[in-house]
Amino acid sequence: MEQEGYYEDVPTDVTIERFSSGPSVVKAFASGDVDVALFGITPAMVLVDKGTNAGILAANSRNGFKIMGTTELADLYEQEGAATFECFEEEQGRKVRFGAPPDGSVPDIVLRYWIQEDLDVGEMDSTINKSKVPPAKAVQTIQSGDIDATIIQEPFATIISQADGFGELAWSGNILDNHPVAVLFANQRVLDDGEVAQSLVEQHVAATEFTGNSPDAAASHAASVIGSGVSEDLATAAVDSKASEFISDPHAITDQAATMGEFVANVGNIEEPVATEDLFAFDPYDAIQ
Numbered sequence: 001m002e003q004e005g006y007y008e009d010v011p012t013d014v015t016i017e018r019f020s021s022g023p024s025v026v027k028a029f030a031s032g033d034v035d036v037a038l039f040g041i042t043p044a045m046v047l048v049d050k051g052t053n054a055g056i057l058a059a060n061s062r063n064g065f066k067i068m069g070t071t072e073l074a075d076l077y078e079q080e081g082a083a084t085f086e087c088f089e090e091e092q093g094r095k096v097r098f099g100a101p102p103d104g105s106v107p108d109i110v111l112r113y114w115i116q117e118d119l120d121v122g123e124m125d126s127t128i129n130k131s132k133v134p135p136a137k138a139v140q141t142i143q144s145g146d147i148d149a150t151i152i153q154e155p156f157a158t159i160i161s162q163a164d165g166f167g168e169l170a171w172s173g174n175i176l177d178n179h180p181v182a183v184l185f186a187n188q189r190v191l192d193d194g195e196v197a198q199s200l201v202e203q204h205v206a207a208t209e210f211t212g213n214s215p216d217a218a219a220s221h222a223a224s225v226i227g228s229g230v231s232e233d234l235a236t237a238a239v240d241s242k243a244s245e246f247i248s249d250p251h252a253i254t255d256q257a258a259t260m261g262e263f264v265a266n267v268g269n270i271e272e273p274v275a276t277e278d279l280f281a282f283d284p285y286d287a288i289q
Contacts, residue, residue: 002016002225004206006204006206007203009202010203017034020136022101022105025037026039026047029052030047030052032187035186036186036200038185039185040183041180041183041257041260042104042264044279045260045264046269048274049274054187054188055186055279055280056250056279057186057190057197057281057284057285058200058248058249059249059252059253060183060184060247060248061245061246061247062178062180062245062256063172063177063243064153064154064181064245065157065181066157066168066171067152067170067172068160068161068166069096069142069149069166070148070166070167073088073096073148074168077169085115085128086121094129097128097148098128098130098131099130099138099147099149100130100131100133100150101132106181106182107152108267109264109267110172110179110260111151112263113263114151114170114175118175118176131146131147133150138156139156139159139160142166154239155222157238171243176256178252178256180253183253184204186200186281197281197283197284201288202288204248212246215239215240216236219232219236220232220235222235250280250285251282
């Protein structure tokens with residue numbers, strides 16, 4: 001949106017601020033320092049549950065994680081499937097060490113769903129040994145041998161896959177089909193300004209279409225914004241990944257949002273799943289269809 005100048009068409013001044021982590025942007029939104037944010041759907045649930053007047057204007061991405069592990073673990077999973085964790089513990093004398101973001105984050109919820117529902121091997125906490133590893137540190141942590149596996153988004157999944165000694169166990173799109181990842185989340189002040197809210201959604205849709213139609217250009221933009229050693233070749237491979245699916249339609253993620261909300265409640269981050277009508281603000285998207 002920024003690189004192609006789409007924000008310039010929004011009928012108000014737009015200032016862009018980047019954050020180094022998900023929790024930091026969530027904190028900024030909660031404190032009112034930002035009016036609109038792109039972050040995970042589960043933090044959005046937590047904020048609404050805590051009484052923040054805000055809503056999801058658009059979906060942003062879905063199916064966005066890969067479960068990556070050592071080649072040894074990936075090979076074991078290919079052979080044993082759901083029995084992998086039990087076999088690993090028998091062979092190694094310890095549980096599989098997983099690095100993942102905090103409890104209740106989107107990747108944590110998908111990981112829980114994989115272990116408890118998809119594989120049906122029991123509660124996550126008794127099946128694996130999970131440690132809190134931010135996405136940006138997952139590559140270094142798995143390569144140093146401190147963890148055996150991680151659930152990770154792009155471009156980190158591609159970076160891990162390109163290194164010797166690591167492989168893919170599963171893709172989140174096969175675990176919880178069409179699950180949401182990030183959303184376009186706006187506070188009440190923006191929601192009350194129908195013209196601004198609708199324009200933000202229009203520009204998000206335009207950027208989504210641009211990314212789908214011009215993936216190489218989108219990858220180039222991503223590389224220039226992310227920096228930190230993300231080359232254009234790496235960004236192109238990451239954009240081509242099945243874990244890079246960008247969408248806008250908020251209606252496309254409501255069912256799986258409800259499923260994920262049950263897990264967020266089970267973790268204790270919210271009292272009970274947030275009702276769809278309280279979480280989403282559909283009117284601006286519907287108005288442009």
